Amino acid sequence: MPTYKAPLEDIDFVLNDLLQADNLTKLPGFEDATRDLVSSILEEAAKLCENELQPLNRPGHEEGCHYENGVVRTPKGFKEAYQAYVDGGWQGLSMDPKYGGQGLPHAITFVLEELLISANMAFAMYPGLTQGAWNAIHTHANDQLKDTYLPKMTTGEWSGTMCLTEPHCGTDLGLIKTKAVPNDDGSYSITGTKIFISAGEHDLTSNIIHLVLAKLPDAPSGVKGISLFLVPKFLPTEDNQPGQRNGVMCGSIEHKMGIMANATCVMNFDDAKGWLVGEPHKGMRAMFTMMNAARLGVGMQGLGIATVAYQNALTYTKERLQGRSLTGAKEPEKAADPLIVHPDVRKNLMTIKAFTEGARALGYWVGIQLDQADHNPDLKARAEADEFVALLTPVVKAYFTDMGYECATMAQQMYGGHGYIREWGMEQFVRDARIAMIYEGANGIQALDLVGRKLGQDMGRLLRRFFHPLAGELESAMEDTDLLEFAGPLAKAFGKLQQATAIVAQRGMKNPDEAGAASTDYLRIFGLVALGWMWLRMVKVANAKLAEGGNGKSGFYEAKIKTARFFVQRLLPEVDFRFKALMSGAKTVMDLEADLF
Template identity: 60%
Template sequence: MPVYKAPVEDTLFLLNDVFNIERYNNLPGFADATPDVVEAVLAEGAKVCEEILQPLNYSGDQEGCTRNADGSVTTPRGFKAAYETYAGAGWIGLAMDPEYGGQGLPYTLGAVMNEFASSANMAFAMYPGLTMGAIAALYVHGSDEQKRTYLPKMIEGEWSGTMNLTEPHCGTDLGLIKTKAVPNGDGSYAITGTKIFISAGEQDITRNIIHLVLARIEGAPAGVKGISLFVVPRNAIGEDGSVGENNHVSCGSIEHKMGIHGNSTCVMNYDGAKGWLIGAENKGLNAMFVMMNEARLGVAIQGLAQSEVAYQNAVVYAKDRIQGRALTGAKSPDKAADPIIVHPDVRRTLMSIKAFNEAARAFVIWNAIKSDISHRSSDAAERQAADDQLGLMTPVLKGVLTDTGFDNAVKAQQMFGGHGYIAETGVEQFVRDARIAMIYEGANGVQAMDLVGRKLGRDGGRAIMAFFNEVAGFLKDNAEDEGLKPLLGPLQLSLGHLQQATMWFMNNALAKPDNAGAGASDYMHLLGLVSLGYMWVKMAKVAQDKLKAGANGATERMNTKLVTARFFMERSLPETAAHLARITSGADSTMALSAEQF
């Protein structure tokens, strides 16, 4: 059966040593996140994920969710009790405002906990994850009354939250939404329409579900300029906060899916359901994008999470499975064969996953800290710089971490041979669960187009230039460090590839937009690789400095960091040259065929 151990030690290394989160003690919530508190939070979070969530992952996948005759949904055995434990321990409110019952700790710790929970049980983690996204949207755009009504119950876990965007005829193009909202005359609206692919749309784990629904008010402008956002509780809420009758909200069916079977993905019907406007009329996308950006970061973490748990299980198997002999002679002469981990190609596969996972975790934490800065800093310039980076990197995080996370789950499955194709080993579930992360919250091709078409040139390219300057500054400051030179040279080369690709777009995309479209995915992965390479040199510098200082018992771990960094620079980062070559080949061959020729 599958195993999982939360990477607490590696995470603490990043938080304390690489990013030194104590330097942000001037931000609200960070002063409370002392090293002892952070270590205790991570240790307790790991325990919950390893002992409560992970044992339900395989059984939840096998059992799935059931829609009952009355339209209610039953989640897999154990999910309800696990949710009560998870919410009761305060994990939903970890980074939420204390005014509404949260603990007020940094969002960064919430992102870390999201990784642990998603590795342990991705389908389960979506229930609190979506609730946290809905809380964020209400917190930023909801009225004071809406905040008082919904946030405390959602933060304590008594109520959950969802986001309702997609309809049968439209997905990414939200301007085609048909769900309508008719004023009731009392400040509320009657919401009527059908939404599909609604994760956690109906379930039996909370007493109420607070749906955030995009709809069009009668007479609103066509397209995205006429979309509003509404809060629509599944059950009516009394003035005293009690939960009443169903609010004409029902689950029409449960989608039959490739993976995440333990999460109820529903077709939701709104038949004149009473809802209340969030924010201003026709400004629904502004409010929903708060939730969508939170969700995209969460989905990026899911890509890392499935890569991590798949890797852990592949390593266990590779150390145990005996087959063949090492090319350099028997390593286990007392056995009929050697463990497959002696074989170079097995090691290449495992090292490629390991090198990605550790850099991706750093990439997530680096940007999570920027999210905290953008929301909590009192310095306007600091907030702007952090917001610039998040705008640039969110599509990269979502696209690169989920593309590579799925690829890594497949690589890990390959380590099992035929056993990887059998359900009992659990690794095929990681492959199935990882696949959805490339699709939802904006398919990865859309993320790439968002990056190249909108984010790259925003504010005169201010964000990408800041990134170039930061990486170049690190390279310059450490140019004389002999120990780092084998790592800095490859990063310098790949940074050059990224700069060349950026310049090529500037010179060739405005007159011919198809050049940008044809190269967008390659550019996203090129920027992602350089970002991961930057994370590796930052980690390697810290590891090297710790070794020079005696390492305090962490010599083997720090040496492992340096070897893994070298592997990434030698075996993964060179892919930037191929991405550059594809980008600069342009769009001619891509666009040459007519539709009939495909």
């Protein structure tokens, strides 16, 4: 059975040594979010994840969810674990105190999400969806809806969903058929079928609040005619208890490759009563509020799964005796050496380590910028942070989840045949990780979002939020002999990213297919450069710490430097490949006629 230990030491390093998360206390509302408080919160979160949620992960995978006549039962133990989650006040961690939340920084929720996912991804999705729905209601709904629904969602007593996809359309939401007809009382009657609704029905909460995309009778066609509606499973009574059952039913649950303990539902809306969230026909905007947060959360799934898969592979490769080191027996008194003596095994471990630690740094940084975007009193700083987050969102979503799957596969590989056996738990990580590349906008869509929307936005202003500070940091690093070995390769990779950006913009203007054909390679380059940047910054911090004597953690800081070296020498060169592929243009991709495939 796999195990999990929250990587609190590395989290502390990233939050405090690298990102100075303490600075958030200077923002209004975050005064209490001191290093000490955050650290004790995370220690508690670690206990919940390690002791309550992780032990349910494999049993949940084996048992799955149960469906009968519209009722969904989660696997054994999930109800109790969810109650512990609610009782601990975890759902409201970074939610608005006005509705009962603790108002802590989003950055802390990012960390919490990583821990929950590592421990039990299928479980983590339930509160994750509530968070997304909460955000949309909080930002776009009127006060009456907010007052009714947010308090119960803040505690986690009620949960939330996002109902977007229909059988004939997922990516292309302009095609949806679900209808909303106005009632006399200001509510709407919603009718239609939604599929792939995670947590659409379950037994964890007393009510489920669906956010549903639908079309009003007078809706313009396409995405400009979509509105967002709040549809509760039970209509709230006057004292805000779950009252009359609404016309929404779960028709079935899907049999999936993974995340077996999370119910993926077909939801039938049959004259269900709902209320408009935001303005008519402006549903896509409201949806993107949910979606952007959700995309970052999904990115963290890549990190979370890679982390737990790494931990288990590390244990296994240290314990499993098999073969001898190529350079002579390392443990001659034993029948064989442990797997970790083998260079190829070590290369795999180093790859996952370099990814996860780099991704943690980047992911939390985006989390902090999200707080800046929401709380900084300086409007310019706020806008800049918002732009940074918007730019990085598709990168975090797609690059992290592609790598999460690659890393889980790599960790599974280290187990040999045992990795393929369910009992050992490694195959679950691969199967769970797989969905993150698909949902909340498949990774190809993320790449299109990056090149098609984010690059060109406001004449490249978003891009400057990333390019300018990186250029500045590289300039000084190139003059520091301790940093040159890291800054040099990164500068070259960054040069290729800039060149690719110019080419994509230029060619894409003439022929949009050029941007499309370049998109996934471009996003990958972006992700590699972003992680390279994080590694440069981590080396700077580690050097400084070591210069101060290392504070008893010299090994930890030296590991950072060696892992950074591995990253720039072994992983960053992928930029060369992707750059060359991208530069070859759209012709190689589009030239073959569809009927000759």
